[in-house]
Amino acid sequence: MRVSLPAAAMMTSLVVTSLLVTSLRGALTSSSNTEVKLGVILPYKDLKPWVMPKVLPAIRYAIETVNKRGWLPGKRLVVHTADSQCSETEGPLAAIDMYHKGTANVFLGPACNYAIAPVARFSHRWGIPVLTAGAFVRAFHDKSEYKMLTRILGTYDKSGHFFISLFKEFGWQQAGLLFYERLGPNAGKTECFFAMEGVYEGLKTTFGKTPWIEKFDQRNPETNYKTILQEVPVKARSKCRCFVVLLGGGCGGGGWVCGGIEEEE
Secondary structure, three states: OOOOOOHHHHHHHHHHHHHHHHHHHHHHOOOOOOEEEEEEEEOOOOOOOOOHHHHHHHHHHHHHHHHHHOOOOOOEEEEEEEEOOOOOOHHHHHHHHHHHHOOOOEEEOOOOHHHHHHHHHHHHHHOOOEEEOOOOOHHHHOOOOOOOEEEOOOOHHHHHHHHHHHHHHHOOOEEEEEEEOOOOOOOOOOHHHHHHHHHHHHHHHHHOOOOEEEEEOOOOOOOOHHHHHHHHHHHHOOOOOEEEEEEEOOOOOOOEEEEEEEOOO
C-alpha cells in the first residue's frame, strides 16, 4: 500500500524526475554500468525546507517512476545519502567520500550556500553534475567557476527583478534596505545579506543610484531599532516615491519582508 505524498513532495518529485532524465540520459547511455547512483547530500536536521526527511520521499518516488517507466533504458537508479549538516566542512567531505567510493554519478545537493560552493567547484573535475534546490546567491551564476551546477528554483537575483519591476511601475528610484547581519569578526554572512545582495545590485544597476543600507544584529540587546527606523525617511527619501524593504527574522527560516511607502511633501 503506497502512502500518498503531500502536494509539495509530489511537485518536487516531478521536478526531480524531469531533471534526472534530462541530465543523465545523454551522459550514461554509452556506459556499461547498469546502476545510476544518486548522491543526496542534505542536512538531516534544519529549519530550511530541504531537510532530508522532507525531500527523500519525493526523490524515492521520482526514482521509482523512472525505473518503472523505463525512461533510462537498461539503467536502474539507486540512492545514497549523507548529512551535509549545512556545513562548509561536512558537506564537501560527504561529496569527497562519495566520489572516492564511486557512489555518485550525480549529486542532489548540497543546498546550503557554504556547503555547496566547494562541491560545485570540484564537480567539474570529477565529471559529476550537481542539482540543487538551494544556491540562491548571485555568485553561483558564474559558470566559469560552477560549470556543472544546475539550480532548480528562483535565485535571490529574481527578487531584485521583482523590485525593479515594482519601482518602474510606480516611478520610484531610491530605496532603503534594512537587514539582519551578524556583526563582529569572523561572523560570516547571513541569508539576509545574500537575499538583499540581489535586490541591491539590481536596483543600483538599473537606476544608477546606490541604495541606502543599514545592518542590524538582532542578537544584540543594545540594537536601537527606533533610531534605525527614524533614519529611514532621511536617508531613503527622494523626489520620487520611495519603497523601503525591511528584511529580518532570520531570513533562512521564517524570515519576513515588509514595505513602506514614503512620498516627498
